[in-house]
Amino acid sequence: MVEGLCAWPGCESAAEATLDGRLWCRTHFLDTAAKRFKEYDARLHQGEPTQAERDAITKFLLELMRQAPTLIASAKSLTAAQRERILAVSFSATELYKQAQREPREPRNLPILIYREEEAEGRREPALALNVSKLGACIATTGASKAGETIWLQWPQNTQRAFARIVWSKRIAASQYLIGIEILDCENFWETGDTTPDAG
Numbered sequence: 001m002v003e004g005l006c007a008w009p010g011c012e013s014a015a016e017a018t019l020d021g022r023l024w025c026r027t028h029f030l031d032t033a034a035k036r037f038k039e040y041d042a043r044l045h046q047g048e049p050t051q052a053e054r055d056a057i058t059k060f061l062l063e064l065m066r067q068a069p070t071l072i073a074s075a076k077s078l079t080a081a082q083r084e085r086i087l088a089v090s091f092s093a094t095e096l097y098k099q100a101q102r103e104p105r106e107p108r109n110l111p112i113l114i115y116r117e118e119e120a121e122g123r124r125e126p127a128l129a130l131n132v133s134k135l136g137a138c139i140a141t142t143g144a145s146k147a148g149e150t151i152w153l154q155w156p157q158n159t160q161r162a163f164a165r166i167v168w169s170k171r172i173a174a175s176q177y178l179i180g181i182e183i184l185d186c187e188n189f190w191e192t193g194d195t196t197p198d199a200g
C-alpha cells in the first residue's frame with residue numbers, strides 16, 4: 001500500500017499508486033497515465049525514437065503495467081467506471097510496450113522500389129530504405145502516402161517482394177516524404193536483396 005498524499009497540485013487525496021516517480025490518487029494516476037501515454041504514443045509513431053527515448057518509454061510503460069493491477073487490487077471502493085478506465089489504460093500500455101520493444105533499426109542506404117496494389121503492372125517508384133529492422137524500415141519516397149495504407153516493396157535487382165503497411169508518414173520537403181513501414185508477409189525481406197555472390 002502506498003503512503004502519502006497525491007502529488008497533483010491542489011489535490012489532498014491519499015495516494016493510491018505511483019507513476020513517473022511520484023505518488024497519485026486514482027484520479028490523477030489516470031490523468032498522468034493518459035497524458036504521458038499520448039506523448040509516448042506520438043513519439044513512437046512519428047519518426048524514429050532514439051534508444052534513450054525508447055528506454056524511457058519502456059520504463060514508463062512497465063511501471064504502468066505493474067501499477068494498474070496493484071491499484072485495482074488495493075484501492076478501496078473503486079467505481080465500475082474507474083475500474084474500467086484503469087483496465088483500459090493497462091491494456092493500452094501493454095500494446096504500446098510491444099511496439100516500443102521492436103528491434104532498433106540499423107542505418108542503411110538501400111535502393112528499393114515501392115508500388116501500390118493497383119499499380120502492380122505499372123509504375124514502380126524508386127525509393128531509399130534509410131534504416132531497417134527485421135520487420136520494419138524508414139523509407140525516403142517522392143510520393144505522398146498515408147498511415148494505414150499498404151504498399152509492396154521490391155528489390156530493383158530481383159523479383160523478391162514484400163507486402164507492408166505504412167505506420168507513419170511525414171512530409172519533409174516538396175515531393176519528399178519519409179515513411180515508417182511494417183512488413184506483414186515476409187520474415188527476411190532485407191536479407192533477400194543481396195545478389196552479390198559469396199566470396200567463398
Ligand SMILES: [Zn+2]
Nearest residue numbers: 006011025028
Ligand atoms: Zn489526486
